Amino acid sequence: MMIRAAFLSIACVTVAMMQTPAVAQTGDSPVVKAATAGRTLPDAVDRELVMEACTRCHGIDVVLAQPRAPDEWIQVVSMMVASGMALTDDEYGRVVTYLSANLSYPVAGPE
Numbered sequence: 001m002m003i004r005a006a007f008l009s010i011a012c013v014t015v016a017m018m019q020t021p022a023v024a025q026t027g028d029s030p031v032v033k034a035a036t037a038g039r040t041l042p043d044a045v046d047r048e049l050v051m052e053a054c055t056r057c058h059g060i061d062v063v064l065a066q067p068r069a070p071d072e073w074i075q076v077v078s079m080m081v082a083s084g085m086a087l088t089d090d091e092y093g094r095v096v097t098y099l100s101a102n103l104s105y106p107v108a109g110p111e
């Protein structure tokens with residue numbers, strides 16, 4: 001009886017060890033996805049405008065990659081306009097205001 005129980009527990013450990021690599025492989029990607037999915041624009045006035053306007057050519061991750069000073073956001077948005085981004089003057093102002101208020105150094109520093 002004792003011997004049989006010992007054999008069973010060894011068998012279970014062996015099976016568990018054999019399964020570990022497979023579990024780790026399939027377990028990785030949902031974790032990575034969850035981490036990226038959590039990275040999104042802060043909820044504030046004009047979030048939807050920025051979300052729509054700044055994901056026409058690339059993902060929002062590019063925008064979230066690093067905080068920038070308000071001056072730098074003006075440069076970035078001007079650069080996007082130069083790359084062909086269509087924005088009215090009103091939208092330009094609101095986008096720059098949103099980015100400066102929500103994604104600049106003092107408010108949203110590096111994690």
Ligand code: HEC
Nearest residue numbers: 053054055056057058062063076077080083084085086095
């Ligand atoms: C017309 C297409 C287009 C739109 C719309 C657009 N971008 Fe870009 N963006 C680009 C391209 C092309 C690059 C790559 C430029 C490069 O790295 O030379 C880029 C790169 C960037 C980068 C990385 C720049 C760097 O040097 O690190 C940031 C930040 C960025 N965009 C922010 C924004 C924001 C914020 C918006 C919304 C206001 C926006 N983009 C909308 C085309 C666009």
